[in-house]
Amino acid sequence: MSDSSMNEPTSGLVPRLRFPEFREAGEWEEKPLGKLCEILNNRRQPITSNNRVSGPYPYYGASGIVDYVADFIFDERLVLMGEDGAKWGAFEKTAFIAEGKYWVNNHAHVLKPRGLSDVLLEAILTMIDVSPYITGAAPPKLTLGKLKKIPITVPASVLEKQKIAACLSSLDALIAAQADKLDALKTHKKGLMQQLFPREGETVPRLRFPEFREAGEWxxxxxxxxxxxxxxxxxxxxxxxxxxxxxxxxxxxxxxxxxxxxxxxxxxxxxxxxxxxxxxxxxxxxxxxxxxxxxxxxxxxxxxxxxxxxxxxxxxxxxxxxxxxxxxxxxxxxxxxxxxPDINTGEQQKIAACLSSLDALIAAQADKLDALKTHKKGLMQQLFPSPEAVAA
Structure with a gap:
């Protein structure tokens, strides 16, 4: 998406960048979060660590997955938002999408959007500073009452909501693919290290460079x-x-x-x-x-x-x-x-150079992932009206 494809409004509840077809669509609407979501907190259930049975289903808390359990209580895409024990500042992953079969404890609010997509709601809640709505200190908490009052600014046009959500979804897909590539490299290095170094109690690795196969024990x-x-x-x-x-x-x-x-x-x-x-x-x-x-x-x-x-x-x-x-x-x-191995044979240097080159690849891929995340953050700051700290 290029800057030239959008206009740059200067006032009102409008974003700095807008898709061409929505340049004359007027200001966005501000609504309390409680009017934009069905809140499903009554369905969540905590399970103490002693009572959890290990299984394949994610067990979500305030900031994400905290365990995996043998059963589930949700089987749909929903937005989760930390109630306590979370971070609530701008771009601190206040909200996140859960999908598939999973369990949620009582430390996360469960939101089902109405009139806008979960991708759009997650993006808005991630952008804004929710900390003025937090009460208490031990621990600080985002109560249900305060949650419902958080002002959310959204386009009036359903088509504009869909366009922004599609744009963000495509970026999320790129970020996920890059994260998978990074994880694959890390897994490859880990597996290679397990072969290049001897197993515990042994003095010869399972994999050696050809020129060192007859070099003897380490x-x-x-x-x-x-x-x-x-x-x-x-x-x-x-x-x-x-x-x-x-x-x-x-x-x-x-x-x-x-x-x-x-x-x-x-x-x-x-x-x-x-x-x-x-x-x-x-x-x-x-x-x-x-x-x-x-x-x-x-x-x-x-x-x-x-x-x-x-x-x-x-x-x-x-x-x-x-x-x-x-x-x-x-x-x-x-x-x-x-x-x-003996340092004079050059085997140490060869192993170190091999693994260091992988480290360089991993670092480069990590930089690309960070760049994509930074790009998404910058784009969000322009696709949505500038979020001021919401007043409690």
């Missing part, structure tokens, strides 16, 4: 015998740049970069790539550029001459029980067994 050693730790010159916990600065400041968060700095006196040199391990989050990253350490809670790890840093990184990611097996502490990580 070596075995504890992590602590293959590494040393690096102490940073100092730690930076304040006065960090959010998106500027020449050097990243690393902590133990999932994103692992908590800010940026120009302070060269705080830098850890990266003559060779280093591993960074979060003591409490179990996040493991490999870093190949100078950086500063942020808050406490990370260990900076340097591989010795027996192992390539990238090989050790991939091997530790491959842990069959997952990072939780490290019990959230570096002292446990040090006792983990590593099985590795």
């Amino acid at each position: 070596n075995t050693k504890l992590v602590k015998g293959l590494i040393s730790t690096v102490t940073p010159p100092k730690k930076l916990t304040s006065n960090l740049y959010e998106d500027e600065g020449r050097f990243p400041v690393i902590d133990q968060s999932q994103s692992y970069i908590c800010g940026w700095t120009d302070d060269e006196e705080a830098l850890v040199s990266c003559d060779v790539p280093l591993l960074v391990f979060g003591d409490h989050t179990c996040v493991l990253k490999i870093v190949d550029q100078p950086f500063a350490q942020g808050a406490d809670g990370i260990k900076i790890i340097k591989a010795n001459r027996e192992v390539e840093p990238a090989f050790l990184y991939q091997y530790l990611l491959h842990n069959p029980v997952g990072m939780e097996s490290y019990k959230r502490h570096f002292s446990t990580l040090k006792e983990k067994i590593v099985v590795y």
